[in-house]
Amino acid sequence: MTAQDGSPEVTRLRLVILAALLAVQVSVILAAPMPAGQQTGCLAAVAALAVLQGMLFLRAARNSGLLRTGVLAVQGLATYLPLLTAGAAWPGMGGFLAASVLLVVPGPAAWALSGTVVVSLFAAALALGTGLRDANVIAVASLAIGLTMFAPCRLTDALGQAHSRHAEQAQLAVVRERLRFARDLHDLLGYSLNAITLRAELARRLMTSDPVSAGNELREVVATSREACADVRQVADGYRNISLAQEVASAAALLARADIAVSVEMNCGMLPDKVDSVLAMILRELITNVLRHSSARNCWITAEQTDEHVTLSVANDGVPRTAAVHRHGGGLENLAFRLEAVGGTLSATVRDNGRFHVLAAIASGADAPVGVR
Structure with missing residues (x-):
């Protein structure tokens, strides 16, 4: 998990979106003309879907293959059981499952499976006699809710990946600069230090036999040392x-x-x-x-x-x-x-x-x- 993806601001944003969509689902179920027992079952299914969706929103279930599969399986049951056992349907009932599929299934298969969820709910609603208009509302609302939950997750994931790439590039730039500094020091100062060594050795040999020449060599040593100091400063500037x-x-x-x-x-x-x-x-x-x-x-x-x-x-x-x-x-x-x-x-x-x-x-x-x- 990246620092951005797990930040408190991102977590709050995802939970606010989930709470708002949950409130919409609950209000639609409460307003629907259905028996009390059927209504209770639908509310329980929506609550289970919301909890599981929250786990995926917080990435708690996206790091383990087994847990990820379990979440999708339970969400599938909570989505289709009210429809199959009690004939209960409400707008957006497949939105949580569609979003979860997009979040955890890799590659193009995610969009195909998410579309299958929406289409299957449309077909099931028609089969139960809800009518074309109501079946269309169920499918469109499910698609809208799924995309609404998926989009902020994908956006923050993309931002986190961009942040990680930026950090890697910055680290690589530091490594390159260190290598440049080391190479320039090696290439530039190695020559100067060898020159200093040779001239100092020559001055040592001439010290007793030719003090004047020895003094000249020592002056060259001093001049070369100053050049080496200038080299170090210019290497630090990055250009020579x-x-x-x-x-x-x-x-x-x-x-x-x-x-x-x-x-x-x-x-x-x-x-x-x-x-x-x-x-x-x-x-x-x-x-x-x-x-x-x-x-x-x-x-x-x-x-x-x-x-x-x-x-x-x-x-x-x-x-x-x-x-x-x-x-x-x-x-x-x-x-x-x-x-x-x-x-x-x-x-x-x-x-x-x-x-x-x-x-x-x-x-x-x-x-x-x-x-x-």
């Missing part, structure tokens, strides 16, 4: 606009400090902002992987653009041929998600020459937000 050309230059300098020879080919010209930012973040993660997970001595960075696609290729040596190209939850998986968000693809292979090669391809006119997941 960085340039591929700047990242290529930065990556080349960082790899050189790690004694890795770099070959760079940039043949992509000016790129759309979204494409530029996505590829720049991908390059950051790939360079981080080169520094962390290989003993590379050479690295090749190539960016090319055609009329339809922009490709970024990063290859490095120093990788065993048996190295895994995929790790669940790792950086390459994050990059694949990031590219998929803008319609791109990522492939990674270890080639026969011992080089680890990653190729990212994205449509030249991709225009999805960088932070979309």
Whole structure:
């Protein structure tokens, strides 16, 4: 049961509707010219129908198949017995049963069975000699009462389902935002932290032999730390606009400090902002992987653009041929998600020459937000 469906306001509304329709049924029976015993039996049948209908209104009997079947069976007896045993009929006598069938029977069969109830009462009234006009009143009133009771239940059920879907979507949005934040932190800060580590290590080695160069390296450490702080703030904002050309230059300098020879080919010209930012973040993660997970001595960075696609290729040596190209939850998986968000693809292979090669391809006119997941 949803919170909306079981709220006090909804419960009161259903009970008020039930009480109003019960009052109509009772008043019609009391006004009908029938013997006292027959009238008492009809009132008892209506009371039983109302109690059972109340159980369905409050969903007390809609969660158990056996109880649900029992309620329908008893309602059927209370509806047809007065007609069959005493020949008593009143307008709307099948309304409670018709509504119950609509509430508990799934699918299109519910409407067929509910219509059968109304038609059977019409036919039974004619068979008992009540006349066409009175039989028509009994059937139409039963149909009207059934729909009147069914409609608010179906409406509140639909509202409850919509509320549940909205809550699920909100929860999914929170999960996606957490994943975005984690991926951006991994992709952006991993590079900066590796740069800080390399420069700090170099400064430590130069401290005694070349204090001036060591001081320069420490100033670079401070500058990179400030950039990392800015990255964190921009990740929290959900968008990061960085340039591929700047990242290529930065990556080349960082790899050189790690004694890795770099070959760079940039043949992509000016790129759309979204494409530029996505590829720049991908390059950051790939360079981080080169520094962390290989003993590379050479690295090749190539960016090319055609009329339809922009490709970024990063290859490095120093990788065993048996190295895994995929790790669940790792950086390459994050990059694949990031590219998929803008319609791109990522492939990674270890080639026969011992080089680890990653190729990212994205449509030249991709225009999805960088932070979309």
